[in-house]
Amino acid sequence: MRYIQKRLRLPAVAEGFHLITDLLLAELPELEGLRTGTANFFIQHTSASLFITENADPTVRRDFQEYFKRLAPDNAPYFQHTLEGPDDMTAHLKAAMLGNSVTVPIANGQLLLGTWQGLCLGEHRRHGGRRWVVATLMGE
Secondary structure, three states: OEEEEEEEEEOOOOOEEEEOHHHHHHOOHHHHHOOEEEEEEEEOOOOEEEEEEEOOOHHHHHHHHHHHHHHOOOOOOOOOOOOOOOOHHHHHHHHHHHOOEEEEEEEOOEEOOOOOEEEEEEEOOOOOOOEEEEEEEEEO
């Protein structure tokens, strides 16, 4: 069994939902050497999320953004945790709802994502900056 772990730096992106599958795979050439196994991706932030979603139609990611704006609106008078701005608490809520890690099977050097699946970064801050993702590959 082989274990490979890397801390990957993502570029800063605008608030919203962004496919990052290709960015992550570009940093993981070791994946090609694994016949079978699993890959885990973990985002090291409490105001951004990582999940699997539709990878073909960009309106899916736009609809996610519109839904979450309504579900957790910035500047809501009932939020007390606003030290870093009006999107502070809402970013934490969105990240908690969507999650911080994804595990995907590996076969023949590839992630076994479905045809229409991609790894998605939810950037929930207006100015979140660059994010860190820890990728752990386990396999043979």
